[in-house]
Amino acid sequence: MLNQHKQLSFYTELYNKIPENHTLRLINNFVDFGFINEFLESSYCRYYGLPAKEPELMIKLLLLQHLYNLSDERVMEEASLNLAYMYFLGINPEDTLPHPSLLSKFRRHRLLDFTLDEVLIEVVKQCVDHGIIKDTTGISVDTTHTQANTFRATPERVMKRLAKKLFCHLKEEIGEVPDNVDVTIPNYKEIENHREAKETMKTYLEETLDKVEETVEIEKNPKTKGTIVLAREILKDPKFLESKGVRSIVDREARVGHKSKTKDFFGYKTEYMMTTDLIITAVNVGDGAYVDGKKFEELLELTKKSGLTIDELYGDKAYFRKNILDSINACEAKVYIPVSEMAYKIDEEKFSYNKDSDEWFCAQGNNTVRKYHKKTKNRESYRYYFEKEMCRDCPLRDSCITGKAVGKILEVGVNTPEFYEYSQQQKTEEFKKNYKKRASQEGKNGEMKQYHGLDRAKRYGLKSMAIQAKLTALAVNLKRIATILSSKKAGNPSILLFNFSMWIKFGGQIKTTMKIS
Incomplete structure (x- = not known):
């Protein structure tokens, strides 16, 4: 463990004011976050530089941020004043917290995508070990969309912004735009034919890039070179002029996706698996054009790493595909996925x-x-x-x-003969009754968006969106754990079992563990 926070201050007596059923107290007493330091230990140096803030503390700060939908600055402010926040973080009331900018650096440089997968798996494992959820359970899979943190631009506007960005960097690095470069950008809005407008802007931008490369030593001007490389890359994509590629130079990885035949959005898709107890087990993030079920096998493997045995799997029609059905059957789980008309087109009346x-x-x-x-x-x-x-x-x-x-x-x-059997199963009362369990997935989508900020990306790029989605999944899992513990405790006053063998492990700090009977 890199640094060890100990709540040994006289002022920790103040923590007795926190109600026993407070969400953060329940979470802190149940979930052991000590494994986080071990996961991230290799990314820190023990012997050189200033002492780093403990990874466990940083991830707990990020979890608070997503639990209560706060900014970097606001979560630090609240954690400096709120006793429940301090108790959850494992600090003394008089301790100082890091500068808010350190959260951003931690996300960018320390917090890797696969690390959060491991954290999610470990938390679910603890739920299984302590009886919060059963080790044999039903799993539901679904996707939800997130709007990008920028607006969707037309290809013409993207090219206009690239030209302006190029001129700005030329003035910054060499003091002027070369005389042979035409700085008068065509007014594409005056061209009624959209395809003609795109071609006009494309021709202008390509000629501008050629002239700059002929005149300027771009190797000595890194910002100008970076803009040229970016523009060439965007123009090279055949999807770009068809409005299916890059739609923003601020967030180049966001894409246009479809919520229905008539409604679309610009941003990202989060696909996740969740138990019927409403605990999320695995998360994957793709751009807005992501096809549901593309990473199904990876999500299934991550779910099984949590120690869960899947006996039922629920999904919508988008998951009715041969490879997905085969993966579910390999787990010896029952399939509750409606037949897709795209995959199965038999008229069963005939x-x-x-x-x-x-x-x-x-x-x-x-x-x-x-x-x-x-x-x-x-x-x-x-x-x-x-x-x-x-x-x-x-x-x-x-x-x-x-x-x-x-x-x-x-x-x-x-595959039609095999799909016929699925179509007959779906006519049974058992299927109709059990499939209703999937409805909880829509409620979880709404919860993450409305209360935890997943309706809109907080930053730019696929990596940042993946971190946001997985931290959100962890946050709602912790909230769900607290709800289960609270309800169990209300029905069983002796729910808390103290494990004093943890005393030595936590350096003299008594760690309370819970077991659900």
């Missing part, structure tokens, strides 16, 4: 399937007698052939068979 005999039956009682595996460059399917003589005399022949074919040919995707 056709039914028997998996044992691998036959399809039509509504008139005819059955398939053979099948053919059809494989082309872009598609793989099965063609099932119905018995010709029954088709020949069928009263529905004219509406069922087109062309010169004698018998009905049913062509289906290679």
Whole structure:
């Protein structure tokens, strides 16, 4: 442990004023955050430089920030005045806190994406070990969107801003814009045809970049060079002019995504898994164009690292895909995901399937007698052939068979026979009843956005958004743990079991642990 904070001051008696059921007291008495120092120990030097602030303290400050949706400055201010905050941080009331700027440096230089995954896993493990959640449980998966911390610009405006940024850096580094460079940026708003406006701005920016490179020694002017490299990279992307690439030079990793067929947004997507007890087990963040389920296997593995055995898995139609269903089946878990019309297009009023005999039956009682595996460059399917003589005399022949074919040919995707079984399961009362458990996911989305700031990115870039989303997940987990403990304690006054063997480990500070019976 790098530095060890000890609440040994005379003033710690003030902590007795904090109610026993206060959220931060319950969390601090239940969750052991000591593992954080071990996770981050290798990123600090023990022997050189000024002593670093303890990683556990820094992450606790960040958790307070996301629990109460505070800025860097405000969380430091509150932590200097609020007894419950001080108790949670493990400091004495008279201790000084680091400057708010240190939080920003800690996020950028010390707090890695995978570190927060490990912290999340460890907290969930402690929940399992202490009986907060069962080790065998149901898991739900979903995504929620977050608006970028900047506005969405058109490609024309992005190119205009790149040109202005280039001129600004030229004046800063060499004192002027070269005479051969045209500083009069075209007024794209006067061009009615949007495609023509884009091409006009693209041509102007490319010519400007060429002239600057011909005139200026860009290797000696790093800011000018950086802007040129950035502009070239953006223009090179074929998605850019189609408004599917970069839409802001402030946040170049944010993308346009779709909440529905008619509504879109500009920003990022957070995908997470959560137990039916409302404890988040794994988080992944992608840009706004992220396809739901793309990182499903990674989320599943992170969830299993928490010591959980998954017996049920819930998701919406976006997760009805062969690879996802196979991953769930490999866990021997029950699948509660509605059939997607994009993956399964059989009209079940006309056709039914028997998996044992691998036959399809039509509504008139005819059955398939053979099948053919059809494989082309872009598609793989099965063609099932119905018995010709029954088709020949069928009263529905004219509406069922087109062309010169004698018998009905049913062509289906290679996964359709397997998907048929899922479609039949979803008609059962068991499926309809259990699928209602997934509704809690929407409530968790709303909680993270409304009360913990996940509705809008606080900073720029995918890494920063991932840190924000995972800290938010940790914050709502801690709040949920406190709620469970509070309700359990109300029903069982002897819930607290003191473990004095922790006394030595924490350097003389008694650490209270809880076990849920």
